[in-house]
Amino acid sequence: MQGTFRLVYISLLLSLSLTLFLFEGMIPMPFLAPGAKLGLANIITVIALYTLPWRDAMLILILRIAIGSLLGGGPTVMAYSLAGGLVSFGGMLALKLTGRFSVIGVSMAGGFLHNLGQLAIAAWAVESTGVLYYFPILGICGMVTGAVIGLLASGIVPRLAFLPEAK
Numbered sequence: 001m002q003g004t005f006r007l008v009y010i011s012l013l014l015s016l017s018l019t020l021f022l023f024e025g026m027i028p029m030p031f032l033a034p035g036a037k038l039g040l041a042n043i044i045t046v047i048a049l050y051t052l053p054w055r056d057a058m059l060i061l062i063l064r065i066a067i068g069s070l071l072g073g074g075p076t077v078m079a080y081s082l083a084g085g086l087v088s089f090g091g092m093l094a095l096k097l098t099g100r101f102s103v104i105g106v107s108m109a110g111g112f113l114h115n116l117g118q119l120a121i122a123a124w125a126v127e128s129t130g131v132l133y134y135f136p137i138l139g140i141c142g143m144v145t146g147a148v149i150g151l152l153a154s155g156i157v158p159r160l161a162f163l164p165e166a167k
């Protein structure tokens with residue numbers, strides 16, 4: 001994927017991820033554990049991981065976190081989101097590169113690792129490992145939401161087979 005097409009595709013995915021991020025902020029989440037989110041914008045991260053070179057997919061993730069934090073969160077939200085996002089992305093990339101995991105499995109691991117990254121930053125920030133007791137609940141929530149995100153992404157990625165990386 002070269003030139004203008006690549007730039008337009010990256011811009012489109014970034015716009016979609018920001019739209020999903022902002023939309024999710026308007027949805028009340030009484031059925032999930034406190035602090036847990038659906039992670040709708042991660043649909044785009046998974047799609048980007050499977051349709052773009054990994055550096056471009058990571059660029060979309062980092063820009064979404066930075067712009068999303070500016071639009072509604074601030075530096076604390078950015079720190080937690082970056083920690084979770086980068087740990088999640090690294091794990092998903094590693095699993096994808098093995099070729100042994102489905103899109104759903106990769107996404108489930110991403111949801112799990114995202115929560116692990118955020119709790120690690122929280123434990124560091126409050127100088128206590130007590131927040132890690134919350135991990136079993138968040139880990140399960142991350143795997144369930146990751147499965148849903150992966151299911152949605154696995155239905156979209158094959159429809160983007162015209163992209164060189166998606167093949």
